[in-house]
Amino acid sequence: MKNQLKINTRMKSFFTLLLCLTIAPAMAFNGDTKDPKQDTVIIELNNNSKIVIVTKSRADLATLENYDINQMIKDLNAQLSDSVEYMEISEGKAYVNEDDEIEMKDWKINEDEVRIKLGGVEVDVDPDEMDDWDEDDWSERKKVTYEAERADRTTHHFNIDLGMNNWLEDGNFPDANNAPYSVKPFGSWYVGLNSVNRTWVGGPLFLEWGMGISWYNWKLEDADYIIQEGADRVEFNATPPEISGQKSKLTASYINATVVPMFDFSRGRQKITSIESGGLKIKKYSRKGFRFGVGGYAGYRIGSHTKFKFKEDGGKEKDKERDNFFLENFRYGLRAQVGWKGVELFATYDLNEVFSSGRGPLNGDGENAALNAITFGITL
Incomplete structure (x- = not known):
């Protein structure tokens, strides 16, 4: 599943949140839908805010019940600042409710991180962030659980x-x-x-x-x-x-x-x-x-x-x-x-x-x- 979140804050008085949850394959999201109006739901929140949901079919809307929309908004607000003109998260984050845990798929390793993979365990270490890390940080760890399909041949x-x-x-x-x-x-x-x-x-x-x-x-x-x-x-x-x-x-x-x-x-x-x-x-x-x-x-x-x-x-x-x-x-x-x-x-x-x-x-x-x-x- 590919998800894309975009936030435009060019005007301080205007805030528009565009939330595109694409249930269809990537080709469908890129413009292969026959009639965009049939696959689009617009929710007017107030005069300056709206949520736009794009799906392949009406039946796919039922799957949104499994997603924690509130957590998406909280995470996005935490990353915004007054200096941000445009931000796009396109690495494929998904938030699924499961035993009060938030699922985050496909986090991407940075260039300065070290990755060690042995058998079924993979460890990524960011030396810059680890300099300030202590054992108290472990009590505030974020746990993620999800299932992944076979992606490549x-x-x-x-x-x-x-x-x-x-x-x-x-x-x-x-x-x-x-x-x-x-x-x-x-x-x-x-x-x-x-x-x-x-x-x-x-x-x-x-x-x-x-x-x-x-x-x-x-x-x-x-x-x-x-x-x-x-x-x-x-x-x-x-x-x-x-x-x-x-x-x-x-x-x-x-x-x-x-x-x-x-x-x-x-x-x-x-x-x-x-x-x-x-x-x-x-x-x-x-x-x-x-x-x-x-x-x-x-x-x-x-x-x-x-x-x-x-x-x-x-x-x-x-x-x-x-x-x-x-x-x-x-x-x-x-x-x-x-x-x-x-x-x-x-x-x-x-x-x-x-x-x-x-x-x-x-x-x-x-x-x-x-x-x-x-x-x-x-x-x-």
Whole structure:
């Protein structure tokens, strides 16, 4: 909805308030109405003041019951001064009554402000105004709540995946057989930093695609095993009795490309809560409704290392080694996402093995263990 308020104060004795609330699309407001008289209501307040309401149809007038006209006038009067000859607010402000809170949409950032956006939270700071800000100002904060429709065909955002890693051997977790390469889920963290585009295809169908960097961390269940690169394969070797293992893990980082078709039954609608106090503005974006999707990804390894923390002769030691450990350079697999309102969960499964073919660790039968990475967690 586009709203435009104009005030002309060229003559001190004359005050005309022109309030144009356009319910129609922008083209209709710019002169595409067939008969302006049919779409215009003029309210004479006194000899010098009037309100003009322009709508697309008579039925649209009913929606004005949801707007706080008094608050519009108060805000405009607060901004006027004797030196003002002409003022136009055309960034799209809307005032909607909702639990005694005033909704203000589409506030615009100034050139000297700093904007930080992470996941569903956006923070804007005006350094000039923050110089005089104190905690008492927070008690006078203005809270804003409203819903926003999907506006653009493609939108961009940045998110963080936080999860836990493990690997599967023939569909089972290795700890079922007490294998030396069994992974301890808590502490085997997965972190992904993603730049994501969201393109509306049609109806509830969206396409999420982008690039990112991720880190696998596989922390061994038994820290008395050390991960080493052998002559032909990666090895998980027991430490000597005089060494007490504290932590043993393998870390690998990848650069990835991801494409996930998503069915979003709220069709991109978002609930936006904004809090403003002085030079500080905080916006929180929460998606509406249920959504899910399944897609694919591919990645290339850009680094890997092992870390082994242990005690020897009463002292703490740490050994860190960088090598490839027969890790497969390419990875590819499936990614599933499911969300409900502000909660977004994900799971990934590598279709190819973590280690190069025939280069993985030996299992209890002395055969190569084919391990596939699996991850699940939450997206911020």
